Amino acid sequence: MAVNDVSFQIMEGEILGMIGPNGAGKTTVFNLISGFLKPDAGLVRFRDEVITGLRPDQISHKGLGRTFQIPQVFAKFSLLQNVMVGCFARTYVRSLAKRNAERILKAMGLFNKAEILAKKINLIDRKRLELAKAMSIEPQLILMDELMAGLTPTEIKEALVLVDQIRSSGVTIILIEHVMDVVMSVSDRVIVLHHGSKISEGSPEAVCKDKVVIDAYLGEEEPLCWR
């Protein structure tokens, strides 16, 4: 069982960080929320509506977007076209979709590369594209799966600016991260998963002092609160 009895809530406008050692089941939780997996038991409720068991595209229409751990770009499409796919979810009109897509690309700092094919861009731009694609469906909530993975410290700073921007535009965010200082600095609250269960929840400061969490991480990565 990858995930067992994990329950949590998220408030509108929050940034919730989800951390835990490798294999804790974090991406599985995302898959369950976004409809890529069906839970054997339990409910997923989004804005007073039960969305358990719906297809991913149906859930996406309700305003829940996500990024993927390994960026899933439409390789043979340009960056602009990539984002337009999401924009088409809201309109049939091509020029409108194009305008919206351009706006989003600008916000994500990719406008100057709009016509470049997605398979040709580097990692940080792929991550930006993932965010742009998630934003293209005009979501109220975005699940960000290890956005910072593989990025240099400078790139992480750039990415954080985008995350902040997204939050300011009114989008609620749940993010899975391994890069600890990112999680701690940007999250309002944190939940910790280990072996498929939730072992701790609370503010970043509280969580990193929680003995249960420290035990779980013992031997893994660097200590949580080294700032």
Next chain:
Amino acid sequence: MILTLPLFLQAFMDGLIMGGIYALVAIGLTLIFGVMEIVNFTQGDFLMIAMYTSFFLHLLLKLDPYLSIFISTPLLFIFGIIIYRIFIRPIVTSILNGALVTIGLSLIFQNSALLLFSADYRLLEVSYSSVKITLGPVVIGIQYLIAFVICFTMTISLYKLLQSTRLGLFIKAAAEDRVAAMLVGVNVEKVYMYSFAIGVASLGIVGPLLAPIYYTTPTIGTLFNIKAFVIVVLGGMGSIIGAMIGGLTIGVVETIGSVFLPGSLSPLISFVAFIIILLFKPKGLFGERQI
């Protein structure tokens, strides 16, 4: 036609024998698929090449087909390596392109054979062609029996090769996880090459065995491809045991089916079975990719 017991037993026996032969054809296919995930559309055509080879060796040099196995097998092995290196290797990471390239190769093989050998049916006639063995109510041609025995032995040997040798271990590793295998030092490229070559070389054994009992034509590849596909899907893509059991099953189903259905309708059973298995039990009987 009423199915009497002797008839049933005969059909069953015939089916088992043909099935054992089909199994060896399918094993090459399932090996290649298990390792590289490429559906090899040229499998049947290599069989055709082996059959023509032994036919002409017999025609020109009076070489007994059972001896020509020793020529056709290494020949096909080398040919397989060449084909792999030139045509498969560049696109081996894309399974769809791999399948398409083998389709292209199949077109080339079949139509070149058509050009060179014409569409005439050939049969390799040997002096002992008509020798038969009787086991109770069942009569088996000696060549069928020998073919079955050799195929069955080779199947077991291939299985043992994979289980007990170092190459086998490497093959299984590469099949399971290409990158992990690379990381622990397996020369995955060589493994792919040898797997393909072995998968194809096995046809060098079947070809000479079939040449005396089955008509050789340029397009026989397509026919055997289909049988092999059905077997592989039935037994599970990548499972050697599956291919063996699947082969025997299909052989029996085919011969018993042909008792009831007119000849031209009998492939229908295979196709329908194929579709049903592919849809509802794609892992086959023995699961996928467990070489």
Next chain:
Amino acid sequence: MTSRNFVIVLSISLLSLLIYPLLVTDRYILHVSIIVMLSAYLACSWNILGGYVGQYSLGHAAFFGVGAYTSTLLFMHWGLSPWIGLLTGACIATFLGLFVGFLCFRYGVKGPYFLLLSLAFSEIFYIVAVNVEFTRGEIGITIPFRGGSFASFQYAQKWPYFYTISAMLVVAVLLTFFISRSKLGYFFVAVRESESAAQAMGVNVMTYKLIAAGVSAFMTSIGGTFYAQYIMYINPSSIIGLHVSIDMLVYSIVGGLGTVFGPALGAFLLVPIAVAMRGWLGGSFIGVHLIIYGAILIVVIIFIPEGLMGIRQALKLGSGSIFRRGAKRFGHALNLKKKFSDRIS
């Protein structure tokens, strides 16, 4: 391709097509031209499902056959106009396409498995057609000439056929163009490139695969009816044989998958080659053109995967790059590095 370029190319093509039969009066050349146009049309139809959505099918011969047999049988047995037969056949084919598509996509049959399954499906049709009395088996059906007119979809001359198939091709290309620029086309490509990403962005993958399958089947079937009305003789080998499906696939891949003009270009290149081979080498060498098709297919897949439409792109990178790509060593740094970065993060 920009709209402007498209309109220019289309206009020139339309003009050329209009005056073509006026300039070319040799019956044989006109015949070949008609076959070329039909092949281009079929490749376009295949491309909707195969190129745009990336579901390569080897079963389209079945749709072709449905079109040809439906209109023919309705005409022969009940005297119905081939135009009614055309529509009926197209509807049947669409239903079939949706049915098979639903089964496949519902059960996650993709890539090479879809190739195999569609092949099996088409072969079943072939076997049935050969063995059922209703379709006269391998002997085939000859359509009697009942006077040439639009209403009877039969003509004494070749040029009306030429205009008909040209119109069909133009419609197919136009349709492909409009689809490629619309939400439908964008969703098609999204499904092809990454089903997960498409789903996360609100695309119901199953729906769009089915739409493509239906449209593709519909169009292919119409081509079948045309063929029957043109050649006036149909039998399973020429209509539902595997080569029909393979041809469509090869034209599209060689020309350029998922492009507007690619499939037609592929047909324009390859069909004359086949005709030339048959004319040059004669009847005892049937299938020589397939050797060439096979070779070209392989070369395209390995060296210029974007097909003829992508040749400009491939050449732009310099000839060294083509060979480097084609002879790419297996453990190429690119492959290894990408795999590594995925794992380490």
